[in-house]
Amino acid sequence: MARRRLKLVVMVIVMVNFFIFIIISRHSSQDKNGLHKVRIPSKPFWSKLVPNVAYCNRQQQILDLQNNHVLAANFSAADLPDWLNETHSTSDPCQPNFRVTTQVKDYNSLPVRFKDFLISMHCRSYPVIVDQPDICKEPPFLLLAVKSLAPHFDRRQAIRQSWGRAGAIANRTVVTVFLLGNATSGDHHPNLSGMLRYESVRHRDIIQWDYRDSFFNLTVKEVLFLEWIQTRCPGARFIFKGDDDVFVNTHRILDFLGGLSEPKARDLFVGDVITNAGPHRDKKVKYFIPESMYTGAYPPYAGGGGYLYSGDIAARLHSVSRHVALYPIDDVYTGMCLRKLGLAPEKHKGFRTFDIEEKYRSNPCAYKSLMLVHPRTPQEMIQIWAWLSSPGLRC
Template sequence: MHGSRRKLKVVLMTIMTAFVFIIVEISRSTSQNKNGHKIRIPTKPFWAKLTPNDAFWNRQQQKLDHLNNPILNGPNGSFGGVLPDWLNDTVVQDLCEPDYKVMTQVKNFSLLPDRFKDFLLYMRCRSYRMVVDQPQICRDQPFLLLAIKSLASHFDRRQAIRESWGRAGVLANKTIVTVFLLGKATAVDHFPDLSPMLEYESSMHRDILQWDYRDSFFNLTAKEVLFLEWFSTRCPNASYIFKGDDDVFVNTLLIINFLKGLSPAKSQGLFVGDVITNAGPHRDKKVKYYIPENIFVGRYPPYAGGGGYLYSGVVAHKLFGIINRVPLYPIDDVYTGMCLRKLGLAPEKHKGFRTFGIEEKYRNNPCAYKSLMLVHPRSPQDIIKIWAWLKDPALNCQ
C-alpha cells in the first residue's frame, strides 16, 4: 500500500516537473524570434498623434513625410482623406512665385537676415528655366562626369580646370565629360552684366549649364536639384559623377584608378568624400553657415563636404528620385546628406578628400598631392601648377 502511494507521488512529481518545463519553453519561444533573438515588447504606443514642429524646415519635412506615407494616405488611411489644418495647403499657385504665407508661418520672420527671407519665400521652387544647355554633351557615354559648381564671374577658375584636371576627353582609356553649373549673376547682388562674355565662353567650350535663378550661397541647393534633373535626362548613363567647387584641385587620374578597382557591388552604392559626422547647425550669426532655431532644430545626418565628392550614377538616380521628399535646405551638402539618409544610405569617408586643405609645410611639395584625390581650396594658378607637377614624368615620390 505504502509502495503504491510512493509510486503515485513520484509520477505526480514527474508530471509537474514536465509541465513546468513545457511552460518555460513556451514562454522562451514566444519571446524570441526564429533566430533566437529576444523580442522586445514596446512599452509606448506605436502611433501617436502628429503635432507640428516649431521649426519651419522640420515642419515642412513632417508634412512631406505624412503626405508620402502610403499607410496614412491610402484608401483606409487613418484620417480618411481629411488632413489636419497645419498639414493641408489647399492654396494653388505658381510654386516659383514668392510664398508670402511663410511670413506668418515662420516665427520672427521679419527679424531674419535678408538671405533667409529670400530663401524661405522661394523655398518651394524647384524648377527654373534653363538658359544654356548642352544636350549632346554625353552622346559618348562618360565613365566620369565632372560637374563643377561655378559663378558667372569665375572665368579664370573654369579655364584653369579646363587646362588641367577637368580637361574633357579620354584619360587612362576612360571618357571624361566636364560641365560647369551656373545660375544668374544678378544686379541685386551688384554683379556687372557678364552675359556677353559668358555667351562667348559657352560658344567656345560648350560646357556651360545655366539656369535662370539667382546664384547665391543659399541657392546652391537649387543648383543641386537642377543638376540631378539635368543628369536624369541628358546624361543618365554616366557611370560616376564627381561634383565639386571651382576652387578645388582634383587628381583625376587617381580617381579613375580608384574607380577601376572597385568591385561591382561597391561601385553601385558608391558615395565618398570628406564626411562630417555629429554636426549640427551653427547658431552664431557671424558664421557663414548660421541657421536660426526657428528654421531648423536637431542634428545633421553624416554628409560629405561640398568642396567635392564622388558617387555612382546609380546613387545619382536614387537621389533624383527622393529630392521631392526632402524640403530644400539652405546648405547644399547638408541637404544631400539628408537625401541620402532618406534613402537609407550614408556617405563614406575617404582620406584622399581634403576639403579643409593640407598642412602649410606640405603645400609646395608635389608628392603630397600624388596620393590625394581632392584638395580645397586652391587658386587657379595653384591648380595649373599642381597638375603640371603630377604630369611631370620626372617626378619621383619614393
C-alpha cells in the same frame, strides 16, 4: 533478420515520438510563461501628429505624411490638423509663398538671405538658359560637374587647362560641365552675359539655369543638376561634383574607380565626411541657421568642396530628393537625401577640403595620392597639374 528490422523500426518510432513530446512540452511551457500570448496594445499605435516648431522640420513632417500611404490612410481629411495644409499651392508652383511670413515666428527679424530662401523653397524647377544636350552622347566613365558663378571665368579656364581637361584620360572618357545660375544685378554683379555666351559657344561645357545664384540657392543647383543628369547624362558611370576653387587629381580618381568591385562601385559615395554636426547658432558664421528654421542634428554628410559618387546613386538621389524638403546648405541637404535612402557617405582620406599642412603645399609628391585639395587659386591648379603630369616626377 526480420525480427532485427522490426526492432529497429520500433526504436526509431519511439525516438521520434520522444522528440515530438519534448517540442510540445517546450511550446506549452512558453505559453504558460506568457511568451507567445496575444498582447493587446494599451495605447494607440499612431501617435498624435504634433508640428515641429522649426519650419524646415515641419515641412519635412508634411512631406513624410504625404508620401506615407499607410500613415495617411489612418487619418481622414477631417482629422488632419490645419498645419498639415501649410504647403504652397497655386496654379504656378514657383510663385512666392508669402504665407511663410506668418509661419516662421521670427521671420521679420531674419537676414534677407533667409527670407528669400523661405519664400521660394517650395520651387524646384527653373528654365534652362544654356544647355549641352549632346555632351554625353558617348556616356562618360567620369562626369566632372563643377559649381561655378558667372564671373569666375579664370577658375573655369584653369580647370579646363588642368584637372578638368575633357576627353580620354587613362583610356577613360571624361566629360566636364560647369553649373551656373544667374548672377543678378540685385547682388551687384556686372552684366557679363555677352562674355558668358561667348564662353559657352567656344567651350560647350556651360549649363545655366534661370534662378538667382546665391549661397542658399546651392541646394536648388543640386536638385536641378540631379534632374539634368537623368535627362542629359543618365549613362555616366561616376560623377564628381565640387566647387571651382578646388584642385582635383583626376588621374588618382580614375585609378581609384578602376579598382572598385561591382557592388562597391554601385553604392559609391565618398568624400570628406562630417559627422556629429548640427546647425551653427552664431549669426556671424556663414552657415548660421536659426532655431526657427531647423532643430536637431545633421546626418553625416560630405563637405561640399567635392565628393564622388556613382551614376546609380545619382538616380536614387534624384528620386528621393522629391521627398526631402529643401535646406539652405547644399551638402547637408545631400546628406539628408542619403539618409532617406538608408545610406551614409564614406570618408576617404584622399579628400582634403580643409587643405593640407602648409609645409607640404609646395611639394609635388604631397598631391600624388590625394584626390582633392581645397582651396587652390587658378594659378595653383595649373602648377600642380603640371607637377603631376611630369614624366620625371619621382615620389
